[in-house]
Amino acid sequence: MINIYSILNQTQRERVSDGAIAPIIENTQSAPRLLVLIWSQLGDFDSLESTWWLQREAELLTKEGLAIRAIGIGDRASGNQFCNYTGFPCFLWILMLNYTAN
DSSP: OOOHHHHHHHOEEEETTTOOEEETTTTOTTOSEEEEEEESSTTSHHHHHHHHHHHHTHHHHHHTTEEEEEEEESOHHHHHHHHHHHOOOOTTSEEEEOOOOO
């Protein structure tokens, strides 16, 4: 049986906040709950809507001990632009998958 937690814990991608290569769910071990958002592309309707909802409920989610990580297709520049536009924190939150279409 596939263990998604193990896969996410071992998978490393570029972090938007500082460009470091890090495990997707780094620093979440002490959180009682973990929410991993996997977006096809930053800036589409789904990523914007879920980001705005998370921003509205950020205080409650933090109080409940929910660790949030997000993965989206793009590069660090598009990740920074997305964070600036939505107010979604770049520090340790959004990790980008670099994607090149063939």
